[in-house]
Amino acid sequence: MDSTSRALDRELLTRIAGRAAAHDRDGSFPSDDLEELRAAGYLAALVPEDRGGWGLSLEQLTVQQTRLAAAAPATALAVNMHLVWTAVAKTMHDRGDRALDFVLDEAAAGEVFAFGVSEPGNDLVLFGSTVEARTSPDGSVAFTGTKTPVSLSPVWTRLGTFGLDADGEDGPRIVWAFLERGAAGIEIVEDWDTLGQRATRSDTTRLHGAAARPERVVRRLPPGPNPDPLIFGVFVNFEILLAAVYAGIAHRAVELAAEAARRRTSLKLGGAPRSDDPDVRRRVATAALLDDALDPQIRSLARDVDERADHGPRWFAKASGLKVRVTEQAKAVVDQAVLVGGGSGYAAGSELSRLYRDVLAGAFNPSSADSALNTIATAVLGPPSP
Known part of the structure; x- marks a missing residue:
């Protein structure tokens, strides 16, 4: 099917809209929405067709995300965090950088990526971190600290995150890596009880030496603004x-x-x-x-x-x-x-x-x-x- 014809089905959006009020009232994660979206292939909307996805452009995806948000804003915002990682991987791939190609392949295989970026008290956002990243001789990196909010908390299988390695061989470095949900040292605190966007279930995630495998450590960058x-x-x-x-x-x-x-x-x-x-x-x-x-x-x-x-x-x-x-x-x-x-x-x-x-x-x-x-x-x- 040509990527220009890929779109969220109107009946699917109607079903999702019909569940939104209950998820908001209960503060429950819309697992039913996610499973239908996964079954439709939407989690791989940006993945090229030859890798098992819909092959949408970012522009085409914005149209679909707007339609999904009109039906159920919290569902759209939660799924957004997964789609951001696939968008990052596609943007890098399109510019000749293959470091995140595994994100595209795993999204097509059904993995769910969460966006573990925000930290309490970190107004440097991408350019600094309160989370410690400790690098082992084998190249794995253990993260210790708090990330919040982290949408998709009940269901994510991969957590894209970063922390500060203050003792790197080449000086302090912001280390970006992907954790797997089964890794030891990951604690999800079910504390998401907010005025709005309740169904995103953006619970606090505490990392206690949670280690990313060497092949999932994707960047070591100097702190501060960076054009990487x-x-x-x-x-x-x-x-x-x-x-x-x-x-x-x-x-x-x-x-x-x-x-x-x-x-x-x-x-x-x-x-x-x-x-x-x-x-x-x-x-x-x-x-x-x-x-x-x-x-x-x-x-x-x-x-x-x-x-x-x-x-x-x-x-x-x-x-x-x-x-x-x-x-x-x-x-x-x-x-x-x-x-x-x-x-x-x-x-x-x-x-x-x-x-x-x-x-x-x-x-x-x-x-x-x-x-x-x-x-x-x-x-x-x-x-x-x-």
Whole structure:
């Protein structure tokens, strides 16, 4: 089947949407969603067809992730973390770096990759670490420290992570590697109890000397900003795919706002639908105006990754700026939709209420607005004077 015809089945999305409220209410991981997505081949959507995948481009995947997020935001965000690793592997492969080809092959075989990057208190994000990485003479690396949040906690089979080897032969190094779930020293703390995105089950993961095999140690990089293809792939793909999820939330919010406007009636208007009220029309139009801007900017930057555009040092500014714009605009869309929906949308079980809680998480996903603005200022103005 040609990759252009690969898409999530509408009936599958309907089933996933029908389960989202219960998973949100219970804070349960959507294992049923994941199994259906796995069976459809979606976990290998970016894997080339000759390696057993769908063969989608990053741009094509953003479209599918937006559709999935409109059905079930938490499911989309959880699956996103796996798809980011396959996107990193594809980005590196397309540029001649085969270090993560095993990610593509194992994703096609059904393995689930988690994104063990965030650490409490680490505002350097990719460029520093509070986790200790200790290298053994055989080349294996043992990690000790805490990673949180880590989505897909109940089901991941591979954990892509990093830590700081302060005593490396060539000086301090950030070591990137992949752990297998069965490795000794991995503790998953079931502590994910949040306002929104509850079904992602992004539980804390504590590493107690958990060792990655030598062949799964993929990079040893100096701390600090680095143009290495792995860092580029992680940063840019994470931001683009994250933006796609929040765009899906916005799309669904516009649909729900329009439905509410047509369904609700106005005594002031003699029983006419609220969709005839100029104030309601203005709110729906404002939401749609913001929503219409989301897909083009996501697809444009994703296409640049696919086509290997040369943005030089501006890549990080473009990716972080995209994430901040989309998440902030998506929240503004949901704000308008909630007001159009009226008081019933404030009920805990309402879909608009769930979207409102889910969209708030965008502010806490990296890059933060402050971080993005610093990155953009440096790209435009250069670094501040010493």
